[in-house]
Amino acid sequence: MSFDYKTTFFELKLTFPESLSSTVQLSMSGNGLVGKSYVNTVDNAGEYNTDANIVGNINISDVAVSAGTAKVWIAMQPATLSNVVITAVDENNNYYKFDVSGKNSATLVAGKVYAFGVTGTVSTIKESLIGNGKNEANAYQISTLKQLEYVRNQINNANTAFTGKYYKLMSDIEINGKWTPIGINIDKGTKLFKGIFDGGNHSITGSYTVTNNANNEGAGLFGTISNATIKNLNNKANITVTSTLTSGTLGIGAIVGRTLYGSTVENCSNTGTITTNYGLIGGVVGQVYVNTVSGTAKEARIEACWNAGTVHNTCNSSSTKSAGGVIGNIQVTDGTVIDKVIIRGCYSTAKAIVTQDANTKSFAGGIVGNTTNTADNVIEIYACWSAASLKGSYMASIIASYNTNKYSVSNIWFKTVKGVKACSVAANLKEPYSNSNTDTPSADAITYMNNALSSAESAYQFDADGNITKK
Template identity: 30%
Template sequence: MMKNFYKKLSFVMVMGISLSSYAAWNGDATAWTQGDGSEQNPFLIENEAQLSHLQQTVTAGETYQGKYFRITADLDMGGKQMPSIGHYNDYTTQENPELVRESKVFRGTFDGDFHTIDNLTIVSNNAEATLGGLGLFAVSYPETRICNLTLGQGVTVEGSEFDNVGGFVGYSAGGNVENCRILGTVNGGGMNVGGIVGSVEESMTITGCVNAGRLVGHSFAGGIVGYANLSKIQNCYSSAVISCPLASWVGGILGWAVESTVNNCYAIGPVEAEVGSIWMPGKSPICAELEKSSASNCYYVEALTGCKPLSEQTGVTAVTEEEMKAADMIAKLNANLSANAWGVGADGFPALLWEIDGTGSIESVGATAGIEIVKEGDRLVIVSATGEKARLSVYDITGKVIVTAVVTDGDCITVHDKGVCIASLVTDDGNRTTHKFLF
């Protein structure tokens, strides 16, 4: 029986950067040798060939339900192609309108342990030109959990017009994606394209996720999720370039939300799509259409996104770039959380605490002309060959101000707090340099 009636949006049915510690992947697949798959002793993905083995075994039908995996190192996939982990095959037939689920799905926990998978093109494993799911994982079910993972700048997710395309999950029928970030490109040739997840059928939670790459697609596209039903998107942000020319339902965070919530999110990346109308929403900085859905504590910078909501959206607020970088924005994003999730990023914009803790000990973004910060033990020393002055602000990772002062060459600031701190210098003419230091 031809399986030609695949689950998709009802509207569509009607309208018809890290270096690996291993050598680059050579295309082999080998089984892992460490761990028993329990939460206390997970299977360890120690090299690229073991990730390939996971792809092959899940696509062959092994679900690993209830099993735990953890990556132990950054993985360099050598610029090669690898199909998605798993295979989408949920369908109906003319004789049986009930949804049949025959997808090959990973139903365990995949913990990246804050490592990066890089230099990989993820391609479809669909043998026929039928609707599919394409991402690092093709499909997720309620038991699926993907967390603590970055897809690097050298990653491209290469979809077709038939695929639901996302960086981490193409098509979701439930599950959780937490603390995941994409720096590469998600290329969806058709509808339902998201930086993290392409299309969510129901009941998914996406939290602490980031798109800082590029997204190309058509309608129902978003920096984090393309389409979401009965789901939660929270503590996420997108600085991605979103390119969906002539498309509708395109959002900086989410294209189309149905009975879902979008909380504590912000967008600063440019969104290219149709402006839209009351009948067909076009581009929007957070979500193009909130159908029986709600947004709260979400922010955008119109000068950076290039758009604003077609009509007023409760819980979606426009701010300037300066306001987005201000210390009280961190307080706003953390205000209603049981535990702080946000701090000051190295570029001055809000960042997630796992990003600030999980990257290297020192990062610098931007540069001022003639004045810099040097770390010496527990002190920050100002170096200015020209004698220029600047306003120094030092924050802890929660956004709390530790020090603020006007400084010039030779000034020393002792930092008593231990852990990650963000130091920002702003000159009188508005030039900014931002550093992240580990004390």
Template identity: 30%
Template sequence: MRKFYWVALGLTILLVLFSCTQKPVTGPVSVKVNVNLLSSTTVKAFEPRLTGYFSDIEKIYLTVKDSSNQTILSTETTNKTNPSFSFTLPNAGTYSFYVEAKRSDNTRVFTGQKENVTITTGNNEVVIDGILVNGTLKANVEIDSTVWERYNVDSAVLEFKKDIATEWTQKSLTISSTKTMVEELLYPSMYTVRFKISLIAKDQYTIPENWSNMSNPAQVTIPIDPDRVRNVTFKVVFDSERNEPQVIAVLTQITLPYAPEVSNLTAVWNKISNELILSWNYEEQNATFYIYKELKDNDNNTYYEYVGNTQNKTFTIVNFTQSEYDRINGIAINAVVDDKESGLKVLEKTQITELQVPNAPGNVAGSYEDYSQKLTLTWDAVSGQDVKYKVYKKLATDNDFILVQDNITTTTITIDLPLTEWNNLEKVAVSAYNNDGESQKTELEKSNITLSDFAGGSGTADEPYLIGNARQLQNIGKSEYLNTGKYFKLIADIDLTGVTWTPIGTYSSNLSTSAFVGVFDGNGHKIMNISFNDTTKSNVGLFGYLYNATVTNLIIENANITAKQYVGALSGCAKNSTVEKVGVRNSILRAENSYYAYVGGLIGDVNADNSSTNTMIIRQCFASNVTVSAPNYDNARAGGLLGRFYANAVETGTIENCYATGTVNFMSTTSSNIGGLIGLVSKNTTYGGSVKIANCYAAVAPNMSGNANWKGFIGGSSVPATSDSGNNFFDTDVAGETAGSASASLQTGKPTSEMKQQATFSGWDFTNIWKIDEGNDYPRLKWEF
């Protein structure tokens, strides 16, 4: 058994030795090499420029080396769409494969390799991923002699990033001479390159002492192509106009166009707005256009200053002034599409068209009238042929101006502007335009638009100031209108609900400067809901004081006034004025002074004075359903129409064809100078005076009975009436009194039933002045309906 074991072991060893010394299999083997340019690992690396770079490739080369680094195969293909190579190797073994894609000038677009690949018998497939070759950024910094002599460089930084990146790569530069160059190998893409520099003056007399463009660096956007050099120059020059350094970014002419140039490049210079408007044609899709200014340096070398880029076929260069036009040599555009470049298409400066756009209008002014809700604008005419104008508005809710009207041939316009828009208006603007274009807008802020005091007119008898709302009504009280003898006219009913009312005009020792002196025509309209409550104030009503004034054709409704004294719905006081066809309805008048009250439904105190050429006239006026109160002093001087009529004149005052209905409230049964129509008519004890009182009536009740001083028509112990006074009436049922006044012949008392019969009022003019609904109502004035 042991002998058999050793024999078997020897045979096994011989078999192993024989197998180890056997020669390898020889003979050709098949190989296919695929160049993969779209793998998941390379798409990100190539970015979107892949197609553009491929179109520039002339041939793709394959080199195969064996394990001893000997080249055993070189081949090529022009297939750029799906590059691959099929061939045979003499033997199986270990090989390395190298790929290069080259342009016609022998520069490379991409490379790839697979090393130490084991090739066996049968069919072999090798996949090589292509990688783009880095390009070179060559950045030059040139500092001109003036800057170099005046400043030391404190710091300098070159920064660059891909357009699709967010982070900048920074490279600090050491600048020890007027020219510095730095190179960077960069993976192909579109890059933005910028340069920052900080300078310190060499002596204390140099201004500015410190200068930097760190917050606003010069920059340029350029493509970095595989295996190519891109030159960028940053020039630090001295700007003699600004008296300070300046950095400009320039790049050399592009010499390798791959894509079609733009066509029909035009430039139009709007010298008014300082804009250069570029436009062009281009048939390729998804192109980006890079705009440059062509310049010449002192050595007459051409260089290009980057302006900006766009994907549109138009671009506007702003701040294009005359000095900028003088500086440039032309305008150039480089088209980049599918990462192919066209090269610069240059438009010479002589080919730039200058527009004769009109100047912007000057002296724009505006006024707004809030009754008619119209805005009127005026401006100076702009010279030139075929000039027209446009008007714009901007509300707080608008992002920009909105065109209101164009094709305007005059220098003034009135446009509709509703109150809602006026309240939200920020500004308006006017521009001039012709066939060449539109000027800049001349803007007018709302704060500089005047709010018209009135709805129209000039204040004359023929053209009175027109009043359409409460604000315009209150404007009568302005110093330029109050006592200047101007004419005013209502053009609408006015509701004063919610308005804090200030009476128009007041008392002073010189009424010509403080009272209303003018003509007010109510034009048949109403003023409603006057509200006033301040017991420290006197001379209160729609007007505070009328002096040498005229008020006509007006109805006041629902007035509610409480003040100290001199209170009436129309006016607290009136002197030497004419009040005609003015009525008060459904109103409450209250004077709370602890002395004379002077309160009436129409006017608190009336004064006729021989110091004026005018006298005091009240005609065809009424106070209907009024409540007149003087609760705090027995000598009240309170009446349904007037508190007092003071005849302080040799000439007479007049009150005729007037009436009052309602209630007079007084303090007690001993109160005096209280009457249905007038509380008191008195005269100057020295100069005398009298009042004509004719064709008037009262149907006014007292607030209490038993007062012997209460009179149904006129209160007071005497009435200085003229001899032609009379034919007046009062309602005895309503007054609760048979005595009308201290003068029995001045008026006649009648019961309510007779007061509602036309026959009672013999001699009254029921054709032109009065009308009556017999049996149902008292006589009323025709004009009030």
């Protein structure tokens, strides 16, 4: 029997200015750099595809700095590295950038130790951002909470240099305490999030609160987005939203509060607990809002999103209230040119709990809490399933509504619950569909849901257990 090394090692000596003594959060990023998620995963006997185009990130918490010096050992998979950047932030939120010129490209060999020292200089959060945001390949790379807050502040202050840009999350981010969402619906839309945000399949963790008192606003990691795309992002945080509103609209979602004007939320999930005392709440998106537009109608799409957490609306006001496993509410205004709303490849697992406390005008749906839409051929929900637990005065496994509302539901599966229909309007449900007293869809249901996704040329499909995956 023989054993081969599968990892390589860095012995990194960091020199900080002014004899710093502190604890810092260290971040390394670059092409081909493989983070701890790969190191801790045994796949193909530990082999790793050394594709230098992979943009990776390694974050190390609580690195002790004494008299301006710190030493760090890093184990990682061998790969060809390029464009490596090292940054750090100390306890006082001071940023440091380390000069790795001449050392930022290398081909690492398994079993070897690479020792080198680098010297840091005081930097700014802006300077610590890698990329220029002009396209996907040069997306702004966000590795720390402070960088995320910086980007949020630029957008919320209408800095046009951050409008319509590409962003990439490079690591999990923990948020605790109070949080101000990214994108706010004031000043004629100049402060909405209008970019492309790729979560990189990372997660938001922690426990945070949002205090939101504005009408037509959103609350969540993102507040209100417009002509935007949010994708590949998971929420594991517990979120509490409090509002003094007694009328008007407030959308609450773990990922996005409100989407406007043809936005897309794709491959996002929630496993945390989300609670609000007012509004329209969903596990992933609070409200999808579409309206009359001039010219060609746009498509709003929520795809491959799922919920296995708790969604709880405690509101008891006289206004309409809703809670949805994935989406809280879809609102469509009247007009001749209307956006199209597509909900597909979404699901709520048997772990999902969707609760609307109020006894009147309260809706609870496994996928969508409710809609008041009366326009034809606007809302399409297909290739979705739900096994969520529900509570509300109007309940439906897929979408709840009044009897006069319009939408199309097809190619769905739902867990059998006495007295709970797939959707509130039976005429809106089209074949094929099925239900059973199980926690996951049948093989037949998965087949027809995947056929519907394939016909729509979706990039996603369900696996044998009903989990959504990329093709």
